[in-house]
Amino acid sequence: MRISELGEFALIERFRRRIRTDSSVIKGSGDDCAVLKFDRARYQLFTCDMLVEGVDFYSQEDPFLVGRKSIAVSLSDIAACAGIPAHCLVSLGLPKKTSVSFTDKLFRGMLAMARRFNLNLVGGDLSSSPKLVIDVSMLGFVEKKYFISRGNARAGDVIFVSGTLGGSIFGRHLKFTPRVKEARYLVENFRINAMIDVSDGLAQDLGHILRQSSKGAVLFEDLLPFDIRAKGLDDLLYSGEDFELLFTASRPQAEKILRKSGRLFKPIGEIVGQGRGITLITTAGKERGIQPKGFRHF
Amino acid sequence: MRISELGEFALIERFRRRIRTDSSVIKGSGDDCAVLKFDRARYQLFTCDMLVEGVDFYSQEDPFLVGRKSIAVSLSDIAACAGIPAHCLVSLGLPKKTSVSFTDKLFRGMLAMARRFNLNLVGGDLSSSPKLVIDVSMLGFVEKKYFISRGNARAGDVIFVSGTLGGSIFGRHLKFTPRVKEARYLVENFRINAMIDVSDGLAQDLGHILRQSSKGAVLFEDLLPFDIRAKGLDDLLYSGEDFELLFTASRPQAEKILRKSGRLFKPIGEIVGQGRGITLITTAGKERGIQPKGFRHF
Numbered sequence: 001m002r003i004s005e006l007g008e009f010a011l012i013e014r015f016r017r018r019i020r021t022d023s024s025v026i027k028g029s030g031d032d033c034a035v036l037k038f039d040r041a042r043y044q045l046f047t048c049d050m051l052v053e054g055v056d057f058y059s060q061e062d063p064f065l066v067g068r069k070s071i072a073v074s075l076s077d078i079a080a081c082a083g084i085p086a087h088c089l090v091s092l093g094l095p096k097k098t099s100v101s102f103t104d105k106l107f108r109g110m111l112a113m114a115r116r117f118n119l120n121l122v123g124g125d126l127s128s129s130p131k132l133v134i135d136v137s138m139l140g141f142v143e144k145k146y147f148i149s150r151g152n153a154r155a156g157d158v159i160f161v162s163g164t165l166g167g168s169i170f171g172r173h174l175k176f177t178p179r180v181k182e183a184r185y186l187v188e189n190f191r192i193n194a195m196i197d198v199s200d201g202l203a204q205d206l207g208h209i210l211r212q213s214s215k216g217a218v219l220f221e222d223l224l225p226f227d228i229r230a231k232g233l234d235d236l237l238y239s240g241e242d243f244e245l246l247f248t249a250s251r252p253q254a255e256k257i258l259r260k261s262g263r264l265f266k267p268i269g270e271i272v273g274q275g276r277g278i279t280l281i282t283t284a285g286k287e288r289g290i291q292p293k294g295f296r297h298f
Numbered sequence: 299m300r301i302s303e304l305g306e307f308a309l310i311e312r313f314r315r316r317i318r319t320d321s322s323v324i325k326g327s328g329d330d331c332a333v334l335k336f337d338r339a340r341y342q343l344f345t346c347d348m349l350v351e352g353v354d355f356y357s358q359e360d361p362f363l364v365g366r367k368s369i370a371v372s373l374s375d376i377a378a379c380a381g382i383p384a385h386c387l388v389s390l391g392l393p394k395k396t397s398v399s400f401t402d403k404l405f406r407g408m409l410a411m412a413r414r415f416n417l418n419l420v421g422g423d424l425s426s427s428p429k430l431v432i433d434v435s436m437l438g439f440v441e442k443k444y445f446i447s448r449g450n451a452r453a454g455d456v457i458f459v460s461g462t463l464g465g466s467i468f469g470r471h472l473k474f475t476p477r478v479k480e481a482r483y484l485v486e487n488f489r490i491n492a493m494i495d496v497s498d499g500l501a502q503d504l505g506h507i508l509r510q511s512s513k514g515a516v517l518f519e520d521l522l523p524f525d526i527r528a529k530g531l532d533d534l535l536y537s538g539e540d541f542e543l544l545f546t547a548s549r550p551q552a553e554k555i556l557r558k559s560g561r562l563f564k565p566i567g568e569i570v571g572q573g574r575g576i577t578l579i580t581t582a583g584k585e586r587g588i589q590p591k592g593f594r595h596f
Contacts, residue, residue, distance in 0.1 A: 001398045001399075002395055002396065002398065003397070004394045006398050011398070011424065014398075015405050018406075018409060022418060025420055028419075028421055029420065029421035033421075034385065034387065036385060046421075047387070047421070048423050048435055050389040050433060052391050052427045052431070055425060056425070087322075087323070087334060087344060089332065091346045091348035091435075092348075096301070096302045100299045100300065100304050100309070101299075104312070107313050107316065108316075111317070115318075118320070120322070120326070121326075122323055122334070122344060123326055123328070123331075123345070123346075124327065124346060126310060126595060127349075127354070128350070128353050128596060129429070129431065130429055131427070131428055131429070133350070135346070135348060135423075137346055137387055137435030139344065139437075297392075297424060297425055298392070298394060
């Protein structure tokens with residue numbers, strides 16, 4: 001059997017079942033970051049993201065933006081755990097015919113993003129490769145009291161996103177700002193129950209929250225924040241790489257969030273009891289079941 | 299200009315010059331691992347290694363051994379800093395046509411190596427890719443008092459290796475044992491001045507110690523521990539992936555090492571003052587200059 005028949009998530013689950021970790025690991029695979037013991041007040045966050053030419057970007061794209069994106073996607077994972085980024089390593093697979101000016105621009109993009117978020121680039125590995133591959137591994141910290149997983153959404157919670165959705169493929173995926181500051185603002189001022197970053201599409205990433213929280217969700221089409229580049233509802237629901245925060249908070253907390261920063265965070269629906277999956281209430285007032293599908297590599 | 303004209307080390311240096319890190323970084327790029335502040339007694343070690351199909355292994359090789367190697371190379375970097383491995387992440391770029399049984403074997407090889415060294419595999423990233431790419435990022439710890447860099451070799455130090463050299467391409471690079479235990483034994487029982495793992499060939503990796511220590515070296519051909527698979531002196535000096543420890547210690551410490559464990563650690567030469575590069579004393583008693591060259595990706 002080929003992995004494309006098995007599917008990405010079944011393959012990950014197949015790996016995950018065999019892993020055993022010791023008590024220094026608070027959370028292994030299955031969240032945006034691995035969560036590790038650090039000191040009395042904090043956890044360490046550890047995450048990696050691989051970008052491959054022809055899959056996550058194309059060779060004709062501006063190398064500065066590709067370098068920028070390679071750092072930004074891992075920053076978005078740290079943000080999804082409400083963490084503060086600290087250090088990263090960059091593994092770079094480069095075709096032998098790559099020009100020095102290309103690698104200069106790539107590296108400038110990485111450094112620009114690192115500097116903006118006080119991230120130390122502390123080393124890496126260089127290899128030749130038939131196609132450009134960039135893998136960034138990143139460390140961060142989060143106070144224990146602020147750590148938020150995907151698995152704690154509660155019935156009655158309001159579901160929020162930190163910005164518009166859709167249209168990523170039309171340039172946005174190379175230019176997004178990871179929501180590190182927004183996530184810190186949220187945990188420092190409100191009680192957030194569950195959080196993830198939208199990297200594989202709203203439906204699929206909301207699906208992760210629901211499965212890990214054993215809950216369902218109702219979304220309201222009227223409330224969905226369409227990006228001006230979004231090409232309709234399916235683009236908003238199923239295309240990946242929006243890199244906005246998707247989070248839930250109780251109704252009293254949600255009211256506080258709306259009062260204080262309703263311009264930043266948009267309510268789009270509500271968490272409901274288990275077994276209902278995702279239901280969309282359309283503009284016409286009809287109920288429509290939404291599959292938790294989205295971008296998959298296989 | 300292409301990167302192949304500039305060369306691997308000039309390209310790394312070009313990147314390195316632009317990097318600024320804060321005071322939480324004890325050592326950034328330029329050693330086997332990045333060295334980060336951790337707690338009062340220990341540093342955290344952070345390293346990554348990328349393996350690419352067709353460069354670091356071939357598609358017909360046993361996937362169990364490829365998986366094993368992907369973890370072992372980073373363990374070897376932790377060993378070179380005398381560290382204790384703790385956690386790793388695996389980024390995997392897989393061709394869509396990969397079979398499930400191939401990925402099962404690959405993963406079993408990774409887990410076997412992780413288990414042997416009490417390493418937690420805490421997550422990763424999965425991507426489609428035209429060729430198989432594996433990037434492993436790893437965390438470890440080392441007591442401050444035990445940390446050894448590449449840059450502290452002293453004139454008069456004896457140069458040691460932890461095993462035989464050469465012949466790596468004839469299968470050894472897929473089956474080596476990272477010298478984690480040997481490195482710990484060394485720092486817990488002796489004072490070691492400089493250490494590195496031989497990943498790009500003896501001459502090149504000794505060259506790193508010499509450049510960073512501002513020293514030269516004399517090697518004795520008679521003392522070089524040829525692997526039974528080694529194809530002559532050039533193979534021993536210049537081919538990569540032996541993954542043995544290369545280290546230096548003062549003469550009194552060296553005598554202690556030889557007395558206690560001369561079967562494990564072989565003396566091969568001596569550190570001398572700056573400006574002499576590497577000199578080989580041949581079996582015939584002649585002096586021969588050795589270029590610090592070895593495996594390079596570009």
